[in-house]
Amino acid sequence: MRRYETTFIVNPQVDDAAIDRQVNAVIDLIKNNGGQILRETRWGTRRMAYPIVGLTQGFYASIVFDGENQVLPVLERHYQLEEPYIRYLTVRFEGSLEQPETVGQHDAFEASESREGGGPGYRGRREGGWRGARPETPHAPGPASGDKSDEEL
Amino acid sequence: MAEYGFRKRKKVCRFCEAHVDYIDYKDERLLRRYVTDRGKIVPRRISGNCALHQRGVTNAIKRARHMAILAFQSDSIR
Numbered sequence: 001m002r003r004y005e006t007t008f009i010v011n012p013q014v015d016d017a018a019i020d021r022q023v024n025a026v027i028d029l030i031k032n033n034g035g036q037i038l039r040e041t042r043w044g045t046r047r048m049a050y051p052i053v054g055l056t057q058g059f060y061a062s063i064v065f066d067g068e069n070q071v072l073p074v075l076e077r078h079y080q081l082e083e084p085y086i087r088y089l090t091v092r093f094e095g096s097l098e099q100p101e102t103v104g105q106h107d108a109f110e111a112s113e114s115r116e117g118g119g120p121g122y123r124g125r126r127e128g129g130w131r132g133a134r135p136e137t138p139h140a141p142g143p144a145s146g147d148k149s150d151e152e153l
Numbered sequence: 154m155a156e157y158g159f160r161k162r163k164k165v166c167r168f169c170e171a172h173v174d175y176i177d178y179k180d181e182r183l184l185r186r187y188v189t190d191r192g193k194i195v196p197r198r199i200s201g202n203c204a205l206h207q208r209g210v211t212n213a214i215k216r217a218r219h220m221a222i223l224a225f226q227s228d229s230i231r
Binding site: 049 | 174175177178179189190191216218219220221222223224225
């Protein structure tokens, strides 16, 4: 018995009842194979980072469950056979159930990093940065000077 | 060190400080800090993460890309 998390994207163009049916189908499948549902999260329809099969939006849902490993091929087959699933991912669940579901707004160390205002401020050499460019974060000193001083001393 | 006129700050892994033991691939806001504008993963020497947590971040980013939470490549910059 292991703890897994399965996340999938359903085509949002099918009607709400059909989406609901697809989510429930996965749940039933897990239950019928001796699994136990621990958490079910429906994120709702959100914009995807890139289009998949011509769609720009997808309905996301994720389910945390305890189950035997035999469930996994069954689940995978289900995802592949049914048309409305556009992506799926099943992984070992190593997080904690006590923590609230993350869905994009949680931040493990919000307070300490919010001053940075988003990205790390680093660019690679082909991204308009240059070798040895100092990132703006006080956390990370420039790579070139830092390394050299260590070697020389 | 003295010839550079400043004391080198010791880098500490943020995840170690915050005692984070699992980096969730669904945590888009967190992961965004560890990709560049183009969508590349920020290297460890910049992010300051320890090996364990950098691996966690990398893994989470790759999972997030598969699920279209993060882009493989950003087209906003051309």
